[in-house]
Amino acid sequence: MLIVMLIPVILMVMFGFAISTEVNNINIAVVAPERTGAVKDVVGRIAHNDYFTFYGYIDQDQIDKKLRSGKVSVVAVFASNFDRRMEQISAGLPSKPVIQFIVDASNVNTASASIAYLQSILPGTASQQAMFETRMLFNPQMKSAYNFVPGIMGLIFILVCAIMTSVSIVREKEVGTMEVLLVSPVRPVKIVFAKMIPYFVISCVILVMILLLAHYLLDVPMSGGVWGIFSLSLLYLFLSLSLGLLISTVTKTQVAALLISAMVMLVPVLLLSGIIFPIENFPKFFELLSNIIPARWYIAAIRKMMIQGAALAAVWKEGTVLLGMTAVFIGVSLKKFNDKLE
Amino acid sequence: MSKTVISVRNLTKRFGNFTAVNNISFDVYRGEIFGFLGANGAGKTTAMRMLCGLSYPTSGSGTVAGFDITREGEMIKRHIGYMSQRFSLYNDLTVGENIKLFAAIYGLSKQNTGKRTDELLDRLNFSSERNTLVGSLPLGWKQKLAFAIATVHRPEVVFLDEPTSGVDPITRRQFWEMIYEAAEGGTTIFVTTHYMDEAEYCSRVSIMVDGEVRALDTPARLQQQFAAESMNEVFRTLARDAERGE
Incomplete structure (x- = not known):
């Protein structure tokens, strides 16, 4: 009952305030050989803009690392002799671009929004627009497949594994066969794992299918290495x-199991894991909340590995979080399962 | 006196402040049909769960088939059969597959499984239904099959939790014939039931009220003791004093 009343409220609040396809809090780093007044002026404009968060000045050789790790989404590289070239531009003389924006395009939404914002922030005339150029990293053609494939993976596995498993175990309880199995010499843990295996196998097949489709049909690069992606997916x-x-340990009927799965898992996974809406835009509360959604960590890691070419080692943080969550889930449910026997 | 199969001393189970089973003691002998009666909420199910190794007693002790109920639950599970109140075979498997599944669960070898399957089907006159889906059988047949499967590993004791609820009188009659047959073969039957006429088929009957065993004897002697015409009357006399509601 509470859930029924609560869900609409949460949805309203989430859609109304928290979740917007608008992008803000874009982390931007700057590479500037000379920090002259003119450079600082441009940086200041960007830093003071609500959409951007100024990450700091970094060195040329850090660009790739910062982008790949997801610390920043955009790097602005200022040309040397920035001041002199700006003068040329002001004087109407032709010039090569003086600022290069290197944009992480693995998330297409964020990338195109960043470019649009930057264009509007930088000072004005048409000739001055010519002063910067953009380079899309990781996803030069801005394919949205790059964005949704990790999201779909995060969603499908939760669906198949969590929902199907819970429903199938609860069905045994509902039908009464679980009782008979519990009185039999088979250990309860064995019963539960036996119920899990088919769904695990199905998911593995789906995983292989998705990876093949993503790579050969949608041209998703998987530059981080298939084995890394595979092992993280297994986790x-x-x-x-x-x-x-x-x-399955907290529900008695299949309907309840389905409802809990849908209400407590599906909706938050869809909304809070970054599948549809970029997490960077969430207000603090929802951003914190999104931390407890396993899919969020998985999707982030898979994005990095598939598109930004991060190796498995580079997503150790996400991996650790997922591992920790798994341990907690297993621990709690085995305890609950045994308590029930008691 | 014949061999004791179930022996319970001062068995108690508390859930928080609530004492579901209060200090019960009784013995069940080999080949007996032991009726375990009581109104809903009297503590039958809790007591039975403790005997099946599904639940630990708060205090007291007991043995089933020679194994301690607190320490050797896993061994007990190997030596008992269990048939629950709700029909609990797999509807989407055939008769033969169900037997095979439970034979495997109870660790019968492949060879024995084949022999045992033929034997059970033969006894039930079910040989023609071997490849029929259990889901399509009438309820009475299902119950008989469930009982047969509960004895697939030739357990010493079979626990039957209201096996005949919702079954028509003719099938109930047939069902009890199966129970008799099994008991004659030396299997001990521990059965809970709602039907008082069934209580009269039992060798001995215990009646639980408010978590305690209030009466335990043969149906005939119980009727004598309570100056009653039938088990139904005996039960009513006892249940009248019950403090716990249904």
């Missing part, structure tokens, strides 16, 4: 299975 599958187990 995520395992996490989803244990989540399903957890749900």
